[in-house]
Amino acid sequence: MAGIRLERIEKAYSRTGPKAVEELSLDIAEGEFLCLLGPSGCGKTTTLRMLAGLEHPTAGRIELGGRTVVSVSDGTCVPAEKRELGLVFQSYALWPHMSVRDNIDFGLKLKNKPQAERRRIAEEVMTKLGIAQYGDRYPNQLSGGQQQRVALARMLALKPGIILLDEPLSNLDAKLRLEMRAELKRIHREIGATIVFVTHDQWEAMTLATKVAVMSQGELQQLGTPDDIYERPANRFVAEFVGSLPINIITLPTSGADGADALQRWATTALAATGASSGVASVGIRPEALRITLPGDGAAPVPDGSVPLACTVVDVLPTGGNWIVELSADGARLFAIVGAAPAFAAGAHVQVAPGARDMHLFDAAGVRIETTAAQVQTA
Amino acid sequence: MAEAPVTDSTPKGRTAPAVRPVGSWRFWLRTRATDPTTFLALGLLVLFAYLIAGPILLLLSDAVRVHFPEVRRTGLPEGTFTLYYLERATMSPIAQAVFWRPLWNTAQVAFGAIALALLVGAPLGWLLSRTNLPGKSWYSTALIVPYMLPGWTFALAWTTLFSNRTTGGTPSWMESFGFNPPDWLAYGQFPITLILALHYAPFVILLFGNALRMFDAQLEDAARLMGASRATITRKIILPMMLPSLVSASTLIFAKALGDFGVAYILGVPVNYNVLATSLFRAISTSQAGMSAVLAGTIVLFGVISILIDLRLLREAGRFQTIGSKGSMDRINDLGRWGPLASGWAMVVFLVSAAIPLFALALTTVMIRPGVFTLDNFTLAYWIGTDLGTTALRQGILLTPEFWNATRNSLWVVGAASLGAGFLGLLTGYAVARAPMGSVAVLLRQITFLPYLVPGIAFAAAYLSMFAVPRGPLPALYGTYIILVLAIMADQMPFASRAGISAMMQLGKDPEEAARISGAGWWRRLTAIVIPIQKGALVAGVMLPFISGIKALSLVVVLAVPGTDLLTTYTIRLVDNGYTQASNAVVLMICVIAFFGTLAAQKLTKSKLSDGLGGR
Numbered sequence: 001m002a003g004i005r006l007e008r009i010e011k012a013y014s015r016t017g018p019k020a021v022e023e024l025s026l027d028i029a030e031g032e033f034l035c036l037l038g039p040s041g042c043g044k045t046t047t048l049r050m051l052a053g054l055e056h057p058t059a060g061r062i063e064l065g066g067r068t069v070v071s072v073s074d075g076t077c078v079p080a081e082k083r084e085l086g087l088v089f090q091s092y093a094l095w096p097h098m099s100v101r102d103n104i105d106f107g108l109k110l111k112n113k114p115q116a117e118r119r120r121i122a123e124e125v126m127t128k129l130g131i132a133q134y135g136d137r138y139p140n141q142l143s144g145g146q147q148q149r150v151a152l153a154r155m156l157a158l159k160p161g162i163i164l165l166d167e168p169l170s171n172l173d174a175k176l177r178l179e180m181r182a183e184l185k186r187i188h189r190e191i192g193a194t195i196v197f198v199t200h201d202q203w204e205a206m207t208l209a210t211k212v213a214v215m216s217q218g219e220l221q222q223l224g225t226p227d228d229i230y231e232r233p234a235n236r237f238v239a240e241f242v243g244s245l246p247i248n249i250i251t252l253p254t255s256g257a258d259g260a261d262a263l264q265r266w267a268t269t270a271l272a273a274t275g276a277s278s279g280v281a282s283v284g285i286r287p288e289a290l291r292i293t294l295p296g297d298g299a300a301p302v303p304d305g306s307v308p309l310a311c312t313v314v315d316v317l318p319t320g321g322n323w324i325v326e327l328s329a330d331g332a333r334l335f336a337i338v339g340a341a342p343a344f345a346a347g348a349h350v351q352v353a354p355g356a357r358d359m360h361l362f363d364a365a366g367v368r369i370e371t372t373a374a375q376v377q378t379a
Numbered sequence: 380m381a382e383a384p385v386t387d388s389t390p391k392g393r394t395a396p397a398v399r400p401v402g403s404w405r406f407w408l409r410t411r412a413t414d415p416t417t418f419l420a421l422g423l424l425v426l427f428a429y430l431i432a433g434p435i436l437l438l439l440s441d442a443v444r445v446h447f448p449e450v451r452r453t454g455l456p457e458g459t460f461t462l463y464y465l466e467r468a469t470m471s472p473i474a475q476a477v478f479w480r481p482l483w484n485t486a487q488v489a490f491g492a493i494a495l496a497l498l499v500g501a502p503l504g505w506l507l508s509r510t511n512l513p514g515k516s517w518y519s520t521a522l523i524v525p526y527m528l529p530g531w532t533f534a535l536a537w538t539t540l541f542s543n544r545t546t547g548g549t550p551s552w553m554e555s556f557g558f559n560p561p562d563w564l565a566y567g568q569f570p571i572t573l574i575l576a577l578h579y580a581p582f583v584i585l586l587f588g589n590a591l592r593m594f595d596a597q598l599e600d601a602a603r604l605m606g607a608s609r610a611t612i613t614r615k616i617i618l619p620m621m622l623p624s625l626v627s628a629s630t631l632i633f634a635k636a637l638g639d640f641g642v643a644y645i646l647g648v649p650v651n652y653n654v655l656a657t658s659l660f661r662a663i664s665t666s667q668a669g670m671s672a673v674l675a676g677t678i679v680l681f682g683v684i685s686i687l688i689d690l691r692l693l694r695e696a697g698r699f700q701t702i703g704s705k706g707s708m709d710r711i712n713d714l715g716r717w718g719p720l721a722s723g724w725a726m727v728v729f730l731v732s733a734a735i736p737l738f739a740l741a742l743t744t745v746m747i748r749p750g751v752f753t754l755d756n757f758t759l760a761y762w763i764g765t766d767l768g769t770t771a772l773r774q775g776i777l778l779t780p781e782f783w784n785a786t787r788n789s790l791w792v793v794g795a796a797s798l799g800a801g802f803l804g805l806l807t808g809y810a811v812a813r814a815p816m817g818s819v820a821v822l823l824r825q826i827t828f829l830p831y832l833v834p835g836i837a838f839a840a841a842y843l844s845m846f847a848v849p850r851g852p853l854p855a856l857y858g859t860y861i862i863l864v865l866a867i868m869a870d871q872m873p874f875a876s877r878a879g880i881s882a883m884m885q886l887g888k889d890p891e892e893a894a895r896i897s898g899a900g901w902w903r904r905l906t907a908i909v910i911p912i913q914k915g916a917l918v919a920g921v922m923l924p925f926i927s928g929i930k931a932l933s934l935v936v937v938l939a940v941p942g943t944d945l946l947t948t949y950t951i952r953l954v955d956n957g958y959t960q961a962s963n964a965v966v967l968m969i970c971v972i973a974f975f976g977t978l979a980a981q982k983l984t985k986s987k988l989s990d991g992l993g994g995r
Contacts (some may be wrong), residue, residue: 054892056410079413080895082682087896093889097911106907107897158897 002161004028004051009060011046011218020046021057022218028211030065031196034189035209036200037229039241044198048164051196052087053080065161080105086193090167094139094152100126100150101135107158108278125153129183145176149183152344156187166199171203192311202242206230213239236282236366244322245287247360248334250282260264262330263309270307274356274371281364289358290336292325292350294343308353315346327352409817415901420819423803425824430869434845435833439679441672441844449669464669470953477670481658482677488572488638488643488654493629495576499728500583501625506721508588510712513722522725524733526581528931528970529947529978531641533574535966536736537888538645539743539959540750542566546649549959552739562566567652573950574642577732579632583625590624597924623692630689634682638834640933641947656836656933663840672844675837676990683832728802744964769958776964785949786968792860792945794927796867800875801921803868808879808916809905811886830869835933842938858940870934871924878923882916883909889896915983922980930973 004026011021021043028034036044049055053069054338061071064085069078094103101122108118129149139147150167155163165184169177176367184210188195190277199205205212206226214221214229214237233239239247250267253260260268267283267347311327311334323342325333327350336352344350361369380832411417442464445455453463468478506512507519525533541560553560563569594617602612640656648657655678662671714721742747747756760767763775773877776782811820830838842865846856856862890912895903911916932947939948946969953962 052415052892052896054895056406061430072403072406075403075409077406077409077413080892081898081900084898085896087893089889089893091887095890095892095908095912097914106894106899110898110903154893154897217742262874 003030003032003063004065004162004194004196005048005061005063006051007045007061007063008147009050009057009062011043011050011055012058014164019218021050024215024218024220025061026213026220026223026313028194028196030194033190033208034212035205036196036198036215037212037241038200038215038221040200041217042215044200044215045166047215048087048166048196050196051162052085052164052206053078053083066128076323084158084160085162085164087164088151088155088159088166088168092139092147092168092171096139096149099138100153103139103150104154107154111158121290122153125157128156129153141159144171144173145180148172148176148180152187155192155281156218159191161193162302163193163195164302165195166353168197169199170201174368177204184208198260203244203367206242214241216241233275233284233360234368236284236362239284239360239362243286245335245337247284247286250283250285252283261332263332266309266329267308268361270309270354271361273307274359280361280369282362282366284360284362285334285354285358286360287303287324287337289354290327290334290352291354292327292336292338292342292344292352295349295351300357306353306355308351310349310351313344313346313348313350316342316344331343382642383430414815416810416813417815417819418638419806420814420816420823423807423810424708424819424823424826426803427823427869429851431829431864431872432826433850434841434869435679435829438672438837438841439676441668444669448666450871464673468670476653476704477658477662478674478677481653481655481674484568484647485637485654485656486654487568488575489633491568491572492554492575492579492636493632495572496580496583496632497625497629499576500580500628501587503580503641503728504584504586504588505591506714506725507584508591509712510721511557511718512714513718514725514727518725518729520721521729521733522584523581524729524974525578527926527974528733528737529641529932529966529973530575530578530639531645531932532740532966533578533732533736533968534570534642535950535954535963536740537570537574538565539739539963540736541570549749549916552743555748555750562650566650567648568647569640570646571652573653574646575632575636575639577728578642580728580732582628586624586628586631587621590621594620611883626692627689629720630685632838633685634834637678637685638836638933639682640836640936641951642952656834659840659939663843671840675840678837679833682834682837686832688863716824740967744960744967746960749959761964771956772953772958772961776961779961781944781949782965785944785946785965788860788944789929789946792863792943793867793925796864797871797924798869799864799915799919800871800924800974803872803880804875804877804920805910805917806869806879807872808881808883809909810878811880812883812886824876824880827872829873830871831873835870835931836937838870839866839934843868856989857938858943860943862938863935863943863945866934866938867928867931870931871928874927875920875924875941876921878916882913882920884947886912918983919980922976922983926973926976926980929976930969939955 005028006026008018009021009024012019024043026034036047038044046055050057050070051064056077056107057070057072059072061073062069064083067078068074068076069083070076095106098106098138104122104125105118108121113121122135123132126135129152131146131149131153134142134146134150139150142150148171159331168184169180172180181204197204197208208228209226210224212226212229213223216237221239222229224232224234226286229238229242236249240249250263252267252271253264268367271280271283292311305375309329311329312359314326314328314333316328317324321339323338325336325338325342327336334352356371358370363369443460443462444458445453445457445461445463447457449463450457453461455461468474481731503518503522507515507522512518539562540552541555541564542548543560543562545565548846551560551565598616598620607615611988638656639654642658642659643652643654647653653661655674659671659674659678662674697914718879737840744761745757747757747758747760758764758774761775762777765774765778767773767775772779804827807823811823814820814823833841842862843912846853846862846865849855853861856865886909890908893905894908899907930947932951935945936948936951939945941952944952946965950962950965950969953965
């Protein structure tokens, strides 16, 4: 079993300052592809380095494949070199004084494998990653993408049961990134190792992971499948962090619906219609959930129970295949995204009518409130 | 695949603040044990305490403790606290001769040398960095030559050219030309000051020149646009901003001149002109431990003061530091018709400070009577002859076993010391850059910097007080090679550790951590990853100490005995015995090694000498 278990892990760099990681507990099953997702400084890389043994927690326990590698209270600490896991660094960390083949051979030699076997394994991983012809080159003679492949090959040659990846795609250009993403997915399928992948790029997380753990300020915000994270964000942070165009957040006025702007008044009415208004402090609506219709357009009827909102189109921004539409409801801004060329231009009067299941509801602390509609949907 | 329950995914409420678990100290130890860098750092600290801090502290304490010869005179038991030596040095009848006059002479020589070096060096620094001086690139190497060679080479050249009958011995060139140099020209303060000034002028050329090169020309332009005249700009803008570099060069020269032994020994001692360094040498060679401690302590004190002033001024100057933008690109002043004149002046400086002295030295070695240009006066006998009509040293220097012995000693003693310094420097860099405990890193930095504050001859005195008797695990080392190796190595630690620290700071942790993940233990990471990657830095860290060790005299002159002669101390012995041609020949050999060593080091490390100047 090469699962990973973190129990109430805590990391503090100083006694008084804020903690880099706080009370983090995670269970990662064998074969899982877990993404640690979060903005920079959220503790995701620190968590990864603690798994690797390059840093040590100040409290808690870590189990790798059923073996306790760190337990602060028992005084257990297995050094990084004995944890037998693979790690690909953001900088790739290829050894500049060794050829590609020597880079790959280094770890195998440390395992005292016979030379014939070492050579076979090296050729195998190099072929698998398409770098067999570069065996004699030195890292500085390779492009970024090739270096990336060497780093992967070096790690894979040791056949680790657990693979850690620290933003390995962030230094690649867009096309290479797409290629390597597919490569990583293929590797995961083929070798079935447990993979923990750190990234601040939600697209990487969404497309690669079987599970995503969203972190912020050292704390776990949500653990779930990519769909969970997107469709049912556990709190406002997750809702706002995930999504290519930021989610529209409507903060409800604290007392009564009057004295608020058009958007707030609309939200209050819409919530009342769904019967789920108690305790709601803010409403989030994803831009793609806003379907724009022209008033009186019979072809696009208002969904049952939803309340239409009249808006003016402020601007239409083509992004190549998609159009971002900036809307104004009496001065309050909303963003929508549509997939087909819109039949309206700036200045047009339109309406949107998001239904109950398009609305994410959060309480005063920012925690998600489940609505009946949403529960019905997931059931 | 196990689905983790989604209910787990909401943020956890804060529980009570984590109490430090009971086992945490054990955990701390265990994590340290996985990475022995902490232990390496502590080990280095102990080593340097023994090799650097120990000797210096012991030396300083020697100044205020009763030594055996003075037990009767002071009426105190050996080792008790006393001010006897301080009083003797400053207030007794001999105080004038052993302390005050040498101190006064040292001050005059040092400040004279600084003034002259600034006068000569600053214009050259400007010519080399900001003008189209004809032959600029050639000059930028040629004018640094004096610094590559040992300073006392030029003192030997001076005696070859200007000595007179006051001290006897082989006649000088001037005498052969029928001109009798007066004493003030032949010996003492004037030639010592001049030679030190010319030897250290490269400091000014390099530091001032570099500062000018970095100077943002936009600052000049801004003042010019406001209507400032050239003179005003120079006075109000450029000079204030160049001041740190000039101060830095000055304090460096001061510290070096303070501890310089060779020049004053060759040109001053024969006419009883003493500086602190030669007075200290005399105290040591007459086994006056207390007095030498007082004199060495005085040198250390002034050395520390000058460096502290330098550091303070530099820190204050840091406020003025301008970020070089594209405006800082070389703005070259056209010298126009002044070009040839400036070039001529640079040539004069080169001839006086390097070419003529070296040429005279070389020529002397093939002349029977120096300065007599008749064909029958030329001979190769002093190099390869036999049956010279002298009492000892009856054969040419290349046929003399002592010479080859000294060469061999120099190469292996200095080689071993610089290898040690290079590796210890890299390890220090490793420990400083990687040690998880900040305080240990700071302490390591400071302790390896200590020898920089202690001029060579005082450091040698410290080594005598430490290792002349058995201390710690080592037996008495005086008269052995080991004391030479240790002293040279310790003396080079400021440069070696600085080089190691900067190299390790530039190397990120990633390559090493990648090796860790591949299963490499600490020792393997060090030998298979860190050291091979740092090969270049290591070569520099060995080469530079080697060059400066080969020409070092002040440091080894009191530590070497005839059995452990190095090239430098062998030269001094030849000088003492009046073998002019032979000593000149040996010193030329040192120059050749030092010169080509420096060039090779610059090639190998692709660095300029100026980058390593001053160890900052």
